[in-house]
Amino acid sequence: VSHRRPLLCVPLPELPDVQSGDDLAGMLTSVAPADLSGGDVLVVAHKIVSKSEGRLRRMAEIEPGKRALALAAEHGKDARLVQAVLDESAELLRTRQGVLICVTRQGFVCANAGIDRSNTAAADELVLLPEDPDASARRIRGGIELALGVRPAVVISDSFGRAWRVGQTDVAIGAAGLTPLDSWQGRPDAYGRELRVTEIAVADAIAAAADLARTKDSREPAVLVRGLERYVTEADGPGAATLRRAREQDLFR
């Protein structure tokens, strides 16, 4: 249809359950296609990254404090979960309608500080966000390069809600080897004039595209994305931290 290479998103085969301490890069390598290339992007659901890094808490071991107990009573939530959310948050932005919108310690704005209860082997286990998802992405990229000699870009994704849109979309919470933001500022458009849209959040769009290629009830936590060589960089680069809006640029905090 076009002269350009199409965008292609293919889930990698299912992985076995990931445990704390597992070599995630090795596990991904074992299911990656033989023709994995340095121009590919590998999108990995944060949950298996968190698990491999031991970013887990058991509800039974959490002692809720005063604030957690009050918030839990007010919002009809489990006080131990609320305590875990507070422990992962730098700030609570909104606590209405039974939803806790947080600024996480990593600087992300999302519900429940990104803590997840689903898809975990133990019913009372909480999955936290990775401590430093850009560092996680760099480690995975490095591990893949060690094993296979190629350096695909790595994106770590999570599903975030949006302020003014219904439903979640996947965004990039970590990235390595990818231009996270494609800035068009100063570049002319097809008519040589100024563009209204000046910065495309490429890493977030990649995370959203990858999520379309799988279903949530599958165990396909990694998706291979092809056709984006123009955004893949040799250096690990600034990562997805670039996409966190700074507090002083935030009109809605």
Next chain:
Amino acid sequence: VSHRRPLLCVPLPELPDVQSGDDLAGMLTSVAPADLSGGDVLVVAHKIVSKSEGRLRRMAEIEPGKRALALAAEHGKDARLVQAVLDESAELLRTRQGVLICVTRQGFVCANAGIDRSNTAAADELVLLPEDPDASARRIRGGIELALGVRPAVVISDSFGRAWRVGQTDVAIGAAGLTPLDSWQGRPDAYGRELRVTEIAVADAIAAAADLARTKDSREPAVLVRGLERYVTEADGPGAATLRRAREQDLFR
């Protein structure tokens, strides 16, 4: 790599300049591949939809009122552009940092009420959002069916900024024949427990994926997306209006 059909996004060939009154469905039909199918999704940049519908204004013909003059002076903007933004807005949410964040008359929250100056043939021409983008999507879908006898889903996209993330991503402002929101509420995950992520904004993810397949300086306003048959519906359905968060659900307005 997987048993499932991969997600594929391919830009359709460049279109000639779209003019007010043009038969957009016919133009898209003429560049669509011969194997266009009823399970495909066609993502169309809103700008050519707006142009074909005559949703254009000339700066020279706009007389700014008092409020527009005051806002323009305060934010260093062209008062005629500000007047056009006010005319398209139901409400201004924020007017700081030279940015006008609006609720458009259609109910979208975005900068400058979605008005665009770029990629237009006349330097002083403004491109407004379609009056009713879901109706536009239905018309395009109907026109394609008339011409080719197949009913692919149609998504109309625009690039919106986000409250807490840097950069824009494409979202669906109109849709026909697509499940806009994939609700997982009540459905068990791979471990049979409750999911944190319960509603995926499928139409927005499709718009974002399609945008990755082209470059902003190209004249490729339409992208064919394949592999999403499970979201394509015979009925035109509720459209992208589903994805506009209702005021009473909005924690950040």
